[in-house]
Amino acid sequence: MPLILTEEQTMLKEAADGxxxxxxxxxxxxxxxxxxxxxxxxxxxxxxxxEMGFAGVIIPEEHGGSGLGAxxxxxxxxxxxxxxxxxPFFGSGVLSAKVLVDGGSxxxxxxxxxxxxxxxxxxxxxxxxxxxxxxSAIATTAERSGNGxxxxxxxxxxxxxxxxxxxxxxxxxxxxxxxxxxxxxxxxVAIERTVMVxxxxxxxxxxxxxxxxxxxxxxxxDGGEALLExxxxxxxxxxxxxxxxxxxxxxQITLEYxxxxxxxGKLIGEFQALQHRSAHLFTExxxxxxxxxxxxxxxxxxxxxxxxxxxxxxxKAGRVAELAVQEAVQMHGGVGMTDEFDVGLFMKxxxxxxxxxxxxxxxxxxxxxxxxx
Amino acid sequence: xxxxxxFRAETRAWLEANCPPEVRGPLDSDEDRVWGGRNATFKTPxxxxxxxRMGARGWTAPEWPKEYGGGGLSREEAKVLASEMRxxxxxxxLSSFGIWMLGPALLQFGTEEQKKRFLxxxxxxxxxxxxxxxxxxxxxxxxGVQTRxxxxxxxxxxxxxxxxxxxxxKADWIFCLVRTDPDAPKHLGISFVLFDMTTPxxxxxxxxxxxxxxxxxxxxFDDVRVEKENLxxxxxxxxxxxxxLLAHERTMIGGMGMIxxxxxxxxxxxxxxxxxxxxxxxxxxxxxxxxxxxxxxMAFQLSMERVGDQVKAKQVSPAIASMxxxxxxxxxxxxxxxxxAAGGSDTLEWxxxxxxxxxxxxxxxxxxxxSIEGGTSEIQxxxxxxxxxxxxxx
Numbered sequence: 193m194p195l196i197l198t199e200e201q202t203m204l205k206e207a208a209d210g211x212x213x214x215x216x217x218x219x220x221x222x223x224x225x226x227x228x229x230x231x232x233x234x235x236x237x238x239x240x241x242x243e244m245g246f247a248g249v250i251i252p253e254e255h256g257g258s259g260l261g262a263x264x265x266x267x268x269x270x271x272x273x274x275x276x277x278x279x280p281f282f283g284s285g286v287l288s289a290k291v292l293v294d295g296g297s298x299x300x301x302x303x304x305x306x307x308x309x310x311x312x313x314x315x316x317x318x319x320x321x322x323x324x325x326x327x328s329a330i331a332t333t334a335e336r337s338g339n340g341x342x343x344x345x346x347x348x349x350x351x352x353x354x355x356x357x358x359x360x361x362x363x364x365x366x367x368x369x370x371x372x373x374x375x376x377x378x379x380x381v382a383i384e385r386t387v388m389v390x391x392x393x394x395x396x397x398x399x400x401x402x403x404x405x406x407x408x409x410x411x412x413x414d415g416g417e418a419l420l421e422x423x424x425x426x427x428x429x430x431x432x433x434x435x436x437x438x439x440x441x442x443x444q445i446t447l448e449y450x451x452x453x454x455x456x457g458k459l460i461g462e463f464q465a466l467q468h469r470s471a472h473l474f475t476e477x478x479x480x481x482x483x484x485x486x487x488x489x490x491x492x493x494x495x496x497x498x499x500x501x502x503x504x505x506x507x508k509a510g511r512v513a514e515l516a517v518q519e520a521v522q523m524h525g526g527v528g529m530t531d532e533f534d535v536g537l538f539m540k541x542x543x544x545x546x547x548x549x550x551x552x553x554x555x556x557x558x559x560x561x562x563x564x565x
Numbered sequence: 566x567x568x569x570x571x572f573r574a575e576t577r578a579w580l581e582a583n584c585p586p587e588v589r590g591p592l593d594s595d596e597d598r599v600w601g602g603r604n605a606t607f608k609t610p611x612x613x614x615x616x617x618r619m620g621a622r623g624w625t626a627p628e629w630p631k632e633y634g635g636g637g638l639s640r641e642e643a644k645v646l647a648s649e650m651r652x653x654x655x656x657x658x659l660s661s662f663g664i665w666m667l668g669p670a671l672l673q674f675g676t677e678e679q680k681k682r683f684l685x686x687x688x689x690x691x692x693x694x695x696x697x698x699x700x701x702x703x704x705x706x707x708x709g710v711q712t713r714x715x716x717x718x719x720x721x722x723x724x725x726x727x728x729x730x731x732x733x734x735k736a737d738w739i740f741c742l743v744r745t746d747p748d749a750p751k752h753l754g755i756s757f758v759l760f761d762m763t764t765p766x767x768x769x770x771x772x773x774x775x776x777x778x779x780x781x782x783x784x785x786f787d788d789v790r791v792e793k794e795n796l797x798x799x800x801x802x803x804x805x806x807x808x809x810l811l812a813h814e815r816t817m818i819g820g821m822g823m824i825x826x827x828x829x830x831x832x833x834x835x836x837x838x839x840x841x842x843x844x845x846x847x848x849x850x851x852x853x854x855x856x857x858x859x860x861x862x863m864a865f866q867l868s869m870e871r872v873g874d875q876v877k878a879k880q881v882s883p884a885i886a887s888m889x890x891x892x893x894x895x896x897x898x899x900x901x902x903x904x905x906a907a908g909g910s911d912t913l914e915w916x917x918x919x920x921x922x923x924x925x926x927x928x929x930x931x932x933x934x935x936s937i938e939g940g941t942s943e944i945q946x947x948x949x950x951x952x953x954x955x956x957x958x959x
Contacts, residue, residue, distance in 0.1 A: 194640075194874035195867060451957055462958035464947075470956065471949035475888045479861070482868035501863075508864040556856040563859065565831025565846045 195485050208271035216277040225391040231355050232393040233278045242311025247285045255305035262491035266433035273437025276541050278392045280314040283351035286430050288315035290423040295411030316356040318347035325550040334363035340405040346398045353395025354385035368414035390540040425499040428549045429487045432509035435545045436480045439513030442520040442538035480512040503555035510552040513542045576649045583618050587611035588656045591827035594924040598660045601690025603737050619658035620689040626664050634685030663687035663694040665817040667740050670810040674798040697727040697741030705944050708751045714743035723789040733769040733782035746801050757803035759795040776930035812886035814939045819893025831855045834907035884952035891945035894935035901929040
């Protein structure tokens with residue numbers, strides 16, 4: 193399959209870019225941030241995302257979604273990276289939707305997938321526990337209790353967890369990992385909103401003797417690892433797409449600056465020192481793009497069971513976006529350091545996306561292990 | 566089963582039956598490549614068999630039209646062929662400047678007669694070509710070539726000197742930039758001509774490089790007769806042909822580091838560096854650098870494929886070749902630096918049989934030319950800034 197978007201995918205990209213630049217440009221993020229919005233994310237916008245078919249992009253049509261694949265989810269994620277729009281898309285439309293599509297019971301799917309697709313419900317996947325993404329070291333426990341389980345542990349970096357209508361919690365059960373659908377209002381669930389550096393939101397969640405019924409299990413007891421990994425890999429590939437969108441947008445803004453800013457009586461874009469750095473960055477961004485679409489296509493084709501193409505994409509896109517935002521601030525000079533200019537916002541968003549679902553080091557390590565060294 | 570699946574099955578069966586065991590597995594050294602030509606040398610007889618079989622099928626140039634000896638495959642079929650060859654670790658049957666550089670330019674600019682005459686013998690590896698581009702006074706500023714072609718009616722008489730002519734001493738024919746109008750602006754007085762290296766007046770002198778090898782020559786033309794029928798494209802507009810060809814050359818050089826396969830570098834490094842109890846390379850810093858390189862190699866592999874798809878879909882400027890050339894050559898240099906670090910003092914032996922006579926070291930040194938030949942990295946960055954980024958004054 194050619195490593196470029198199909199006609200339909202290009203139309204989706206144009207729709208997503210058009211919708212976001214009209215309805216949720218960077219001013220939208222600034223508005224939420226500067227007004228200290230109670231949620232930090234717009235439910236109205238999420239609803240509109242549902243109407244556009246973006247929220248349920250990977251949800252099957254029989255559950256009200258668009259029935260599309262990873263490439264299309266990546267297209268939406270990249271568009272979100274360009275406008276820095278806070279959206280439950282990652283937590284709900286990608287991670288939680290993927291868990292439910294792959295492993296949810298008919299009841300669970302019927303209860304939640306149509307509402308995610310419509311942009312009515314926000315779900316959050318609670319995986320991380322420490323400061324770094326280490327899904328193999330999940331310590332939250334699920335002990336059998338009554339007709340179900342009792343959950344104990346602490347989660348962090350739970351995307352939009354403070355406004356979630358339901359949580360999907362990954363916990364260690366007797367012989368493996370198990371995923372649970374948890375009502376955030378259940379006794380013993382304590383949620384703290386954490387406003388992040390990029391003015392997007394996450395939550396720290398403490399679970400103290402949280403009692404859930406047996407039918408809260410998503411997938412099978414002790415069988416959560418593969419289910420989780422499938423969702424994480426889609427999430428990682430989408431995060432990589434978003435990194436590419438953010439990195440490229442910061443680059444485009446910088447190119448415009450190079451074409452208009454004058455010093456020494458010349459446009460600064462005439463200086464070879466800046467031309468070469470820009471050309472290098474362009475090249476890196478193209479590589480990231482290729483890695484991302486390659487990973488997304490392989491996910492759709494079921495050709496990346498170990499998630500290695502995904503790891504390459506996340507590592508590469510992360511490092512490249514990091515370079516893009518460093519160069520953006522540096523080439524803008526003093527104004528790049530101001531809150532008024534947007535490039536600093538890209539720097540902050542890229543830092544968060546880099547950390548999300550494993551940074552470049554995590555994914556390079558994974559690749560090294562898989563290659564047998 | 567789709568047509569592509571059927572093609573894959575047939576291809577796999579054919580390769581199984583026709584790819585000799587001797588040509589499977591990575592090359593020990595760049596020296597083992599098959600280049601074809603009138604004076605072809607082969608590491609083993611099986612290497613000739615492999616070239617001949619693939620050439621007869623047109624699979625040395627899979628996407629060229631069948632009428633010119635090519636494989637006539639679609640891009641998707643060619644990808645299948647490449648992946649099936651990788652699957653069995655098949656070596657490239659034929660390395661050829663004719664296939665990588667001249668052929669695509671002839672397909673674009675050549676007359677029907679030229680295509681019929683030159684392309685099939687390129688596909689079969691019968692004629693080996695070299696490239697007469699750089700001159701002592703025209704390196705990065707290639708359009709400054711001074712080799713002069715004087716019009717003598719039905720032919721030209723060519724005088725001048727080329728340099729860095731890869732394998733000129735082993736090549737049968739040359740594609741060459743000559744100045745046909747010394748009074749025109751420099752880009753508008755150049756023509757692209759072809760001639761036989763055995764023509765009287767042609768001589769070559771190999772240049773010894775830091776690797777101890779001599780892949781490049783100085784090439785001298787002393788009253789060399791060139792027939793007018795061997796002009797490619799329009800008189801005095803050879804720069805257009807030259808540029809198109811350079812795009813192919815750059816794509817080729819960019820891809821040089823990607824040929825091979827075999828064990829991942831991190832595993833190979835384990836042979837010399839050792840591994841810890843968990844099977845990790847026993848040098849965490851080197852291991853991290855190798856893993857980082859592998860990420861870039863895989864991303865670059867996809868990028869090459871993607872650029873091909875973009876070119877096919879006419880979504881991108883030909884200047885995109887500069888991106889592949891720049892990144893690929895820098896990546897290949899990095900790869901060989903790491904290979905030397907991984908091999909430690911074992912790879913420093915210059916003459917021993919243990920080291921294949923310094924094979925790794927000589928290959929490492931050879932890669933330093935990658936970011937110079939075909940236009941330096943700095944020239945590629947200039948081209949990207951000007952043609953792909955439209956930066957002012959570039």
